[in-house]
Amino acid sequence: MADPGGPVIALAGFGFRHVGADRAALADVTLEVRAGEYLGVLGAIGAGVTTLLTSLDGVVPQLVRGDASGAITVLDADPRAVAVAEQARAVGLVFDDPSLASTQPTVAEEVAFGLENLGVLRGEMDVRIGAALSAVGLAGFESRDPLTLSGGELQRLAIACALVTGPSILVLDEPSANLDPAGRRSIYGVVRRLNREHGVTVLIADDDREAMAADATRLVVLDRGRVVADGSPAEILGTPAVLRRHGVRSTEASLLAERLGLAAPVPVGVADVGRVVVPRAPAATLPSRHAAGAGLRPAIDARDVSFRYRGADRPAVAGISFAVAPGEVVGVVGSNGSGKTTLAKLVNGLLRPQQGRISVDGMDTAAHPVSTLAAHVASVFQDPMQQLFATTVADELALGPRAIGVTEARIGERVRALAQALELEELLARHPLRLGRAERKLVALGAVLAMEPRVLVLDEPTSGADLRLAEIIGRQVRAAAGEGRAILVASHDMAFLGRVASRLLVMDAGRLLADAPVHEVFADAPLLALAGLEAPAVTRVAMAAVARDARLPLRRLPVSLEEAAFVLAPTDGSAR
Amino acid sequence: MSLTASPFAYAPGSSWLHRRGAAPKLVWLAATLAFSLVAYHPVPLVLVAASASGLGVASGAGRAVWRAMRLLGPLAVSIVVLQVAAPGSCPAGCTEVARLGATPITAEALARGVSFVSRLLAMETAAVVLLVTTRPADLFGALHRLHVPRPVALLLATTLQLVPVVQRELVIVLDAQRARGMRARGVRAIVPALLPVFVSTFERVGRLAIAMEARGYGAAGTRTSYRTDDFGPLDRALTWAGVAAGILGVVAGVALWGASSVPPLVVPAWSALAIVVAAGLAFAVLIAAAMVAIVRA
Numbered sequence: 052m053a054d055p056g057g058p059v060i061a062l063a064g065f066g067f068r069h070v071g072a073d074r075a076a077l078a079d080v081t082l083e084v085r086a087g088e089y090l091g092v093l094g095a096i097g098a099g100v101t102t103l104l105t106s107l108d109g110v111v112p113q114l115v116r117g118d119a120s121g122a123i124t125v126l127d128a129d130p131r132a133v134a135v136a137e138q139a140r141a142v143g144l145v146f147d148d149p150s151l152a153s154t155q156p157t158v159a160e161e162v163a164f165g166l167e168n169l170g171v172l173r174g175e176m177d178v179r180i181g182a183a184l185s186a187v188g189l190a191g192f193e194s195r196d197p198l199t200l201s202g203g204e205l206q207r208l209a210i211a212c213a214l215v216t217g218p219s220i221l222v223l224d225e226p227s228a229n230l231d232p233a234g235r236r237s238i239y240g241v242v243r244r245l246n247r248e249h250g251v252t253v254l255i256a257d258d259d260r261e262a263m264a265a266d267a268t269r270l271v272v273l274d275r276g277r278v279v280a281d282g283s284p285a286e287i288l289g290t291p292a293v294l295r296r297h298g299v300r301s302t303e304a305s306l307l308a309e310r311l312g313l314a315a316p317v318p319v320g321v322a323d324v325g326r327v328v329v330p331r332a333p334a335a336t337l338p339s340r341h342a343a344g345a346g347l348r349p350a351i352d353a354r355d356v357s358f359r360y361r362g363a364d365r366p367a368v369a370g371i372s373f374a375v376a377p378g379e380v381v382g383v384v385g386s387n388g389s390g391k392t393t394l395a396k397l398v399n400g401l402l403r404p405q406q407g408r409i410s411v412d413g414m415d416t417a418a419h420p421v422s423t424l425a426a427h428v429a430s431v432f433q434d435p436m437q438q439l440f441a442t443t444v445a446d447e448l449a450l451g452p453r454a455i456g457v458t459e460a461r462i463g464e465r466v467r468a469l470a471q472a473l474e475l476e477e478l479l480a481r482h483p484l485r486l487g488r489a490e491r492k493l494v495a496l497g498a499v500l501a502m503e504p505r506v507l508v509l510d511e512p513t514s515g516a517d518l519r520l521a522e523i524i525g526r527q528v529r530a531a532a533g534e535g536r537a538i539l540v541a542s543h544d545m546a547f548l549g550r551v552a553s554r555l556l557v558m559d560a561g562r563l564l565a566d567a568p569v570h571e572v573f574a575d576a577p578l579l580a581l582a583g584l585e586a587p588a589v590t591r592v593a594m595a596a597v598a599r600d601a602r603l604p605l606r607r608l609p610v611s612l613e614e615a616a617f618v619l620a621p622t623d624g625s626a627r
Numbered sequence: 628m629s630l631t632a633s634p635f636a637y638a639p640g641s642s643w644l645h646r647r648g649a650a651p652k653l654v655w656l657a658a659t660l661a662f663s664l665v666a667y668h669p670v671p672l673v674l675v676a677a678s679a680s681g682l683g684v685a686s687g688a689g690r691a692v693w694r695a696m697r698l699l700g701p702l703a704v705s706i707v708v709l710q711v712a713a714p715g716s717c718p719a720g721c722t723e724v725a726r727l728g729a730t731p732i733t734a735e736a737l738a739r740g741v742s743f744v745s746r747l748l749a750m751e752t753a754a755v756v757l758l759v760t761t762r763p764a765d766l767f768g769a770l771h772r773l774h775v776p777r778p779v780a781l782l783l784a785t786t787l788q789l790v791p792v793v794q795r796e797l798v799i800v801l802d803a804q805r806a807r808g809m810r811a812r813g814v815r816a817i818v819p820a821l822l823p824v825f826v827s828t829f830e831r832v833g834r835l836a837i838a839m840e841a842r843g844y845g846a847a848g849t850r851t852s853y854r855t856d857d858f859g860p861l862d863r864a865l866t867w868a869g870v871a872a873g874i875l876g877v878v879a880g881v882a883l884w885g886a887s888s889v890p891p892l893v894v895p896a897w898s899a900l901a902i903v904v905a906a907g908l909a910f911a912v913l914i915a916a917a918m919v920a921i922v923r924a
Contacts, residue, residue: 105837114837135837136846144841151838156762163853168843170851180853212842401802425808436827437796438803440819454808484826498807 058083059220059252060107064121066276067102067111076102078276079121086219089246089253091263091284094273095298095517096489100256103273104222107254108142109135125220139165143213145206147225147515152209153197158189161197161208165216183215186249187241202387203234207241214245221245223255227262228515229433231386231543233583235259239266258515260302261588264288264319272297289316300518303546303588303612310616321588325595328619330605340553340569348413349374350506350537351398355407358393367393369561370407375537377505380528382548382569383541385558386583391541392433394558395508398539400424412505426455429504433511435495439483444475444494447483451502462501469497472530473523489520496527507531507538513547525550549573549587549610557582574608589615636790638759642686648858649761649769651865658873659753663746666880668888672745679752683759691759696752700909703747707740707906725896732899734891740906742889772858792831796824 062082068075076099084090094100105111109130112119123129126141133141155161162180171179184190187207192200197208206226213221223242227235239262245251246266257263263270263284270287272280274297280287287294291301291309300306304324308317311328318324352374359366368390375381383391396402397409400416409416412427429451432438441447448466457465470476473493478486483494492515499507509528513521528551532538542548548555548569555572557565559582565572572578573586586594586608593608593615609615639645644652659675666672683692711732722734770780800820809819839845894902 108841110837110841114840134846135840136843139841139843139846142841144838146834146838148834151835154835154839156765160853164839164844165842167851167853168846170846170848173851173853176851176853216843396802399806401806421802421805422808425806430803430806432799432803434799434827436823436830437799438807439823440804440807440809450809451807484823502808 057085059086059126060084060254061124062106062121063123065106065123066120067099067106067117069115069117072117075276076117077106080273080276080278082271082278082281084252084254086252087246087250089242089266089268090255091267091270092254092256092273093263093270093287093294093299094256095519096515097275097487098273098298099276100273101224102276104224104254104256105144106130107220107222108138108144109133110144136168139216139218140169141218141220143210143216143218143221145209145213145221145223145226147228149202149205149209152212153200153205156196157193158184158195158197158200158208159193162211162215165212169216179215179217183211186214186245187211188237201234202230203237206230206234206238210238210241210245214251219250220252220254223253223257225257225515226255227257227259229387229511229543231583232545232585233386235262242266258300260288260300261304261321264302264305272299274298285319286316288319291317295518298518300521304592306612307589307592307615307619310612311619311621313621321591322595325592325599327622328592328596329600329622330593330596331618331620347377350377350379351375351409351411351539353398353407353409356397356404356409357406358397358402358404360393366561368397371556371558371563372407373556373563373566375506375539377535377537378532379554380532380538380540380552382552382555383539383558384543384545384548384555384572384582384584385564388560389558389582390561391558392510393561394556395430395510395539395541398506399428399430399508401430422454425451425502425504427504428506428508429499429502430508431496431499431510431512433514435488435491436484438495438498439491442482443480444483444486445470445479447494448497448501451498455502465501465503469501472527473497488515489517492516492520493523496524500527500531505536507536509538509540509542511542511544512540513542513544521547545573545585545587546589546611549590550612557584559583569610570607573610587611593619636691636759637762638688638691640687640760642688642760644682644686644688644756644760647865648862649765650772650858651862651869652757652761653766653769653773654866654869655872656753656757658869658876660750661873662876662880663749664880665877666746666884667742667886668884669741669745671879671884672742672749675749676745676752679749679756683752683756686756686760688756688759692752692755695755695759699751699755700748702910703744703751704906705910706743706747707737707903708910710736710740710743711903722891722893724892724894725899727900727903732903734893734899737892737894737899737902738889740902741892789828789832793824793828796827800824 060083062080065077065080066075067077080103092100092103102111105115106123107125107130112131113135119131123131130138152161155164159180162183163176166176166179181190184192187210189204189207189211197205200208227238230238239259242253242255243266246253267284270282270284271278272287272294279297280293288301288305291305294301302319304321305317305319308324313327318327354372356368356371357366358368371394383394385391393402397404398411400419400421403417411424414424414427416424439447441450445466448469449462452462452465470479473496475490475493475497478490483491486494512524516524525547528538540548540552552569555567555569556563557572557578564582565578573590579585587610589612590608590610593605596619597605605618609618662675663672680692683689711730717733717735723731724734725732770783797820800823804820
């Protein structure tokens with residue numbers, strides 16, 4: 052048994068190098084985690100976060116091969132010496148893909164899978180399944196088919212599956228990836244309750260910095276496999292400049308506080324920052340975000356468009372009309388299943404409207420083959436793996452332009468320029484499928500930018516992106532808009548949309564709830580609640596500041612860091 | 628939502644056949660396969676295929692069976708072409724009924740072709756009816772009940788679950804190709820799509836294997852079962868009836884409808900040519916249609 056009050060997890064000089072890797076994924080990691088801690092693990096893509104988390108149940112090095120060194124103990128046992136399946140009694144593991152927990156016909160049977168494997172008697176199962184489902188708020192879902200659950204519900208089911216074997220340690224690797232804000236909140240609510248009410252030790256890696264700031268008792272930061280910072284959320288997230296050096300993003304609120312010149316460690320939560328800023332007096336006016344092409348013929352013109360998948364009980368898109376001008380960036384927001392991806396496929400011609408009409412760059416999408424439309428509208432899919440076909444990065448960037456008849460000389464120029472802009476110059480000779488996740492995403496973006504389309508459709512471009520990747524993507528989107536391209540971005544990343552979009556289409560169950568300027572949407576709390584969304588953190592900071600001092604109303608709430616820094620100022624005494 | 632439904636995927640329903648346990652269905656499928664392996668005469672084989680199709684239609688899964696058979700049918704029909712192109716030996720001498728260019732078409736090759744088509748159709752129809760009326764997870768439970776070793780049962784069940792996953796991946800990758808201006812269709816489109824599809828499928832299989840291990844799969848000791856025994860008297864009777872039908876079928880197949888029971892198909896030359904050409908055309912056209920269906924799915 053672990054010493055009460057002693058560490059339940061201890062690593063001393065622990066390292067791991069994947070077979071054939073140039074460098075170690077983990078190097079000389081020394082870390083102790085005590086019972087009941089809620090530890091957030093931060094790191095850029097490739098920093099070793101997943102390797103660290105999966106070392107705790109022995110997946111590394113038992114199932115992911117490589118050389119491990121140093122010492123590691125979990126509940127006084129070395130996970131390298133315990134079969135991964137046996138370690139399920141001590142450590143529950145939850146992955147970013149909740150569909151991995153939808154292999155059985157019912158929720159109850161899905162949860163029972165772990166109990167069956169460990170030989171738990173049938174008489175005990177109902178009680179344990181009931182307890183696990185209650186802990187994640189899924190009591191009453193026992194007979195549901197997992198495939199009918201929403202993304203958030205499915206991820207909660209995955210947590211129940213990890214809990215049912217009775218582990219005292221829960222490890223979650225990107226549990227809120229690909230979930231809408233409501234799904235994310237539900238996951239964090241469950242994890243918080245498990246930690247605070249049931250005493251489960253939690254280790255979590257995730258992009259949701261606000262949740263980390265609110266819930267974690269401690270954060271560690273990894274950089275190139277090494278622990279480079281270890282402290283409370285206030286200490287770690289309160290020094291955004293330090294995090295930036297390691298390729299890690301802090302909370303949007305703390306970035307605003309830093310931008311406003313508050314002394315480090317800056318406050319990190321929305322409410323904390325909202326307490327120490329005020330609207331500038333006289334109230335500064337934000338510049339409007341009109342597209343250069345406003346007033347020209349729309350690059351995307353959708354009129355009364357509907358589409359229903361075969362066998363579906365309702366249309367995925369129902370009677371939607373909107374237009375996007377050249378040079379305009381329009382965001383598409385809504386909860387999972389609201390119709391965002393379907394709308395994106397209707398715009399690029401992969402789906403044909405069953406009612407209504409969409410024209411792109413003046414071409415009716417129903418009247419032209421997708422391969423012809425491709426010269427005018429290009430798409431970046433959510434998973435870059437699905438759109439990489441060539442054997443080198445250079446060929447991948449050239450593939451699209453070659454398919455639509457661009458000259459080789461021009462293709463060469465585009466490839467060179469894009470490789471530089473996307474920081475891919477060193478990788479041009481590599482096979483795209485042998486690159487890391489971040490590089491694959493950049494290659495997929497570059498491959499469509501190389502086609503110089505009039506219209507660009509991006510589906511969750513920042514999903515899984517770290518600081519560097521998100522910055523490059525944001526830069527390229529702004530540059531493309533500056534060149535007069537119309538851009539449609541379907542995303543759950545409100546901070547990203549606040550930075551780049553001028554207008555938002557708010558969708559719910561296939562219907563268009565609103566088509567309005569981004570500032571209006573993010574200031575409309577009832578609309579956001581109806582669509583299951585929330586405004587960017589900087590907008591909520593401004594709301595808190597305005598609510599505290601009604602004498603200084605803002606004509607328009609800021610939706611990006613830059614805008615917030617323009618219209619807000621530190622209260623007296625809080626600045627450096 | 629049937630956005631990416633596989634033609635071999637479970638078609639939900641509450642028919643008599645849907646409500647039957649997977650174990651008796653598996654036993655009856657095994658009986659059909661055994662009979663189809665030993666029987667050569669087309670008449671009983673076609674009757675078996677027709678009975679299976681009738682069960683599928685009566686269960687409300689007729690469209691699902693038809694969709695699947697549109698893909699499998701051409702593969703069966705192609706056997707006629709193969710038999711003509713590479714005819715087996717004729718111990719009593721071959722009877723040439725027509726010529727296709729320099730290739731003789733013999734009555735024995737035609738008979739063997741029709742026999743093989745009948746056998747394949749009987750097996751395919753029975754398998755498809757089982758797949759479209761049985762949830763994959765129930766199949767897993769049935770394999771367990773039939774004492775198939777757990778690793779084999781899990782391998783079969785997860786392989787079945789992967790079919791729609793692979794198809795979904797293929798559709799997305801083909802969409803991505805078209806969205807990038809690539810104009811290839813059919814096989815020429817599918818070949819470059821295979822690498823990303825297989826890489827992502829293998830990655831998923833790897834993740835699934837890790838996720839299952841992390842949930843205790845492979846732990847030492849005796850495994851228990853959550854599923855209560857819903858194996859009612861009717862399913863039990865059907866299972867034993869299936870076993871009996873299988874034994875009888877094998878005996879009858881060997882004794883009554885073996886290879887020697889199939890007479891040469893002596894038909895007029897124009898009929899022989901029509902059969903071969905129609906089989907060849909059907910194969911080519913339906914394969915092309917299947918490709919288009921996959922691309923457009």
